[in-house]
Amino acid sequence: MISRTLFTDILIIVLLIALQIFVLNRITLFGKYTPVIYPVFVMFYPFFRNKYQFLLLSFILGLGIDAFLYTWGINAFATTVIAYFRTLIFRTSTDTSTDFFSFHSLQWSQFFLFVFMSIFIHQALVQYIEIFKFSRFxxxxxxxxxxxxxSFIFIIIYALAFKIKQKV
Incomplete structure (x- = not known):
């Protein structure tokens, strides 16, 4: 297992921002849907690491996306919210009550539910704040x-490519 440091975390953030902005934002499926992959940093960040550093890095990730999309902090807010509630989302989607978290011990259905719940909450926050019209609910x-x-499909492909379920 590769040891993750602050430098590698920042490098991953830069690569995810570049992938999102320069590749995925140029893909529109069915004329209006753009896949989002950058929340994988928040979803798959090791649980045992410093929580405050994790929240700050998640905020920086979202702010980096906002800087390129001119969205005034919406992505930073959504990314930080799912980072803050990640443990709760994990416990809810996996029915685990222990303090030890591992993707390796999850069943695939629990893993899929965790990923989908995380991306759904992130997208709900981003899109409802961005559009903010009750008439278009x-x-x-x-x-x-x-x-x-x-986005779920893209994230599962990412997880399989980097063997997230086996490593983390």
């Missing part, structure tokens, strides 16, 4: 579902 909800589903 159901349109936004369908957009959140579609974007979450597409």
């Amino acid at each position: 159901f349109d936004i909800f369908l957009n959140v579902l579609a974007t979450s589903g597409i």
Whole structure:
């Protein structure tokens, strides 16, 4: 297992921002849905690391996305929120009550539920804050579902490519 340091965390953040901005934001599926992959940093960050450093790095990741998309902190807010509640999301999706968390010990259905819940919450926060019209509630909800589903597929491919379930 590779030891992660602050330098490697920052390098991963820079690479994820570049991947999101310069590759994935140029992909629009069905004319309006863009896959989102940068929350994988928050989802798969080791549980045993410093929580305050993790929250700060998650905020920086979201702020980096905001800087390129001119979204005024929406992504920073959403990314920090899922980082803050990640343990709760993990416990809810896996029905675990222990203090030891490991993706390796999860069943695939629990792993999928954790990933989908995380990306769904992230997308709901981003899109409802960005559009913020009660009259478009159901349109936004369908957009959140579609974007979450597409992003889920990209994140699972990422997890399989980097063997997240086996390593973390």
